[in-house]
Amino acid sequence: MxxxxxxxxxxxxxxxxIMAGGGEAKLVARQKKGLWTARERLxxxxxxxxxxxxxxxxxxxxxxxxxDNKDLPGDAVVVGTGYVDGRLxxxxxxxxxVAAGSLGKIHARKIVSAMQSAVKxxxxxxxxxxxxxxxIQEGVDALSGxxxxxxxxxxxxxxxxxxxxxxxxxxxxxxxxxxxxxxxxMTKSNAFMFITxxxxxxxxxxxxxxxxxxxxxxxxxSVSGNVHFVAEDENHAIDLVRRLLSYLPSNNSEDPxxxxxxxxxxxxxxxxxxxxxxxxxxxxxxxxxxxxxxxDGDFLEVHANFAGNIIVGFARIExxxxxxxxxxxxxxxxxxxxxxxxxxxxxxxxxxxFNIPLVTLVDVPGFMPGIEQERGGIIRHGAKMLFAYASAxxxxxxxxxRKAYGGSYxxxxxxxxxxxxxxxxxxxxxxxxxxxxxxxILYNKELKAAExxxxxxxxxxxxxxxxxxxxxxxxGNGYITDxxxxxxxxxxxxxxxRKLLSKREVRPPKKHGNIPL
Ligand code: HXC
Numbered sequence: 001m002x003x004x005x006x007x008x009x010x011x012x013x014x015x016x017x018i019m020a021g022g023g024e025a026k027l028v029a030r031q032k033k034g035l036w037t038a039r040e041r042l043x044x045x046x047x048x049x050x051x052x053x054x055x056x057x058x059x060x061x062x063x064x065x066x067x068d069n070k071d072l073p074g075d076a077v078v079v080g081t082g083y084v085d086g087r088l089x090x091x092x093x094x095x096x097x098v099a100a101g102s103l104g105k106i107h108a109r110k111i112v113s114a115m116q117s118a119v120k121x122x123x124x125x126x127x128x129x130x131x132x133x134x135x136i137q138e139g140v141d142a143l144s145g146x147x148x149x150x151x152x153x154x155x156x157x158x159x160x161x162x163x164x165x166x167x168x169x170x171x172x173x174x175x176x177x178x179x180x181x182x183x184x185x186m187t188k189s190n191a192f193m194f195i196t197x198x199x200x201x202x203x204x205x206x207x208x209x210x211x212x213x214x215x216x217x218x219x220x221x222s223v224s225g226n227v228h229f230v231a232e233d234e235n236h237a238i239d240l241v242r243r244l245l246s247y248l249p250s251n252n253s254e255d256p257x258x259x260x261x262x263x264x265x266x267x268x269x270x271x272x273x274x275x276x277x278x279x280x281x282x283x284x285x286x287x288x289x290x291x292x293x294x295x296d297g298d299f300l301e302v303h304a305n306f307a308g309n310i311i312v313g314f315a316r317i318e319x320x321x322x323x324x325x326x327x328x329x330x331x332x333x334x335x336x337x338x339x340x341x342x343x344x345x346x347x348x349x350x351x352x353x354f355n356i357p358l359v360t361l362v363d364v365p366g367f368m369p370g371i372e373q374e375r376g377g378i379i380r381h382g383a384k385m386l387f388a389y390a391s392a393x394x395x396x397x398x399x400x401x402r403k404a405y406g407g408s409y410x411x412x413x414x415x416x417x418x419x420x421x422x423x424x425x426x427x428x429x430x431x432x433x434x435x436x437x438x439x440x441i442l443y444n445k446e447l448k449a450a451e452x453x454x455x456x457x458x459x460x461x462x463x464x465x466x467x468x469x470x471x472x473x474x475x476g477n478g479y480i481t482d483x484x485x486x487x488x489x490x491x492x493x494x495x496x497x498r499k500l501l502s503k504r505e506v507r508p509p510k511k512h513g514n515i516p517l
Contacts, residue, residue, distance in 0.1 A: 022097025046082030064137030100132030108145025122251035130168030153180035307339035323351035326361035337368035345384035395500035
């Protein structure tokens with residue numbers, strides 16, 4: 001055997017050992033649970049034979065005596081780059097079969113190097129999280145490693161998209177890395193995420209709780225709001241990553257992947273008029289409206305299970321990528337409350353960071369009244385919506401469909417808050433407050449004295465709507481661009497989007513604004 005052949009054989013043997021991860025028994029155990037391996041996840045994400053690994057030969061740097069002879073292939077993480085739908089993406093995949101995917105110094109260094117290359121190349125980062133947390137044997141080195149990962153999550157924030165896929169444990173401080181990323185996808189089973197788990201909670205507070213209560217995808221997607229998407233299984237998780245990437249630019253200096261259609265003309269789509277209820281007090285399901293506005297009815301809803309009174313997500317309108325923010329009157333009357341303000345503001349800032357135009361659909365009766373809301377800080381949380389819209393410099397198109405009352409009218413991107421164009425349907429009601437509330441204040445004495453109070457109130461409310469809340473009042477004062485036939489909404493928005501693509505807006509230089517957190 002020649003020297004070269006020997007060296008090649010040795011290289012092959014080393015590679016095989018690396019590819020075997022934590023060994024046959026561990027791989028089989030995972031398969032039984034329906035879990036994929038770190039490498040299977042990457043293979044499924046990337047186009048065939050495009051994955052280029054780095055740091056495959058990394059070794060652990062444990063100081064603990066027990067670890068001296070332990071081999072941890074790749075130090076429990078696989079990193080590299082590959083192509084997704086023809087676009088370069090950097091990825092990290094923690095290998096649970098090796099020391100439970102725990103994070104030590106070298107493991108962290110590999111993650112950080114992938115993050116640095118994502119910035120250098122200007123490409124998105126996808127991170128599969130499946131780890132027992134800090135590698136206990138590495139002590140402070142592991143902690144320091146987490147610190148470096150968090151620092152780089154923040155460095156990447158707003159520069160390249162970061163998507164976390166939680167497909168196993170993600171416990172303790174480890175949960176803060178996904179929390180610092182743009183989107184979290186979590187698989188329905190086998191995954192959990194928490195700062196303190198059931199055992200610690202029991203020891204500290206005496207309260208017995210289940211893993212599902214503190215850390216399941218179901219809980220995080222609907223209660224805590226930490227998780228943006230729940231995946232039925234790993235296949236679905238990868239599909240969600242691909243769909244998300246299809247709306248995002250590779251980095252903040254690029255436009256999102258618009259695919260403008262050749263002919264755009266003002267045409268009518270009567271379906272919308274059929275959805276709008278005749279009675280203005282009847283709630284309208286805004287999902288139906290969104291379905292009519294976007295290409296092929298294809299809408300990638302973000303945070304679908306959380307704060308349902310506002311709906312946010314990505315779509316294309318005549319091929320142009322948009323972020324849609326819409327009040328949902330069928331949930332909590334479409335009011336803005338603490339959670340919906342957080343959800344809306346976060347989405348607006350994500351879109352603005354990545355040059356995605358905003359389309360806002362308004363049907364909002366106001367901020368949610370109540371002691372819980374006031375004590376919970378609705379002023380601070382609601383202000384996030386104002387801050388996010390006012391500071392966003394991407395094209396902003398607002399469509400006032402029905403109610404737009406008081407502060408919530410401003411918080412849904414009125415002209416004053418920086419909307420480039422504001423369209424209203426003839427059904428719009430734009431006023432400082434709703435008709436019923438207003439006439440109770442203005443005509444309190446008359447109403448008390450009236451014999452037929454109910455009819456009198458209805459008569460006054462109708463007059464209020466016609467005189468004060470009519471969209472023509474706002475249009476007459478120059479607060480809205482035009483009153484449009486709802487049937488022309490899609491084409492009006494499409495033409496406006498096209499026109500606003502060349503929008504340039506310069507703001508005074510500053511380090512950063514101070515969003516109310
Ligand atoms: C080193 C670890 C480890 C860890 C597990 N292992 N967690 N090794 N550091 N953090 C090892 C086990 O000893 C075992 O080794 C192998 O990985 C598989 O673990 P099992 O427990 O057999 O697997 P399973 O039953 O599936 O349970 C998985 C688990 C559990 C739920 C993740 O292992 C667990 O609770 N681990 C500890 C989690 C934790 O407390 N992490 C530290 C959090 S503190 P062998 O050799 O037997 O195969 C933290 C601070 C970060 O993360 C702060 C950042 C700011």
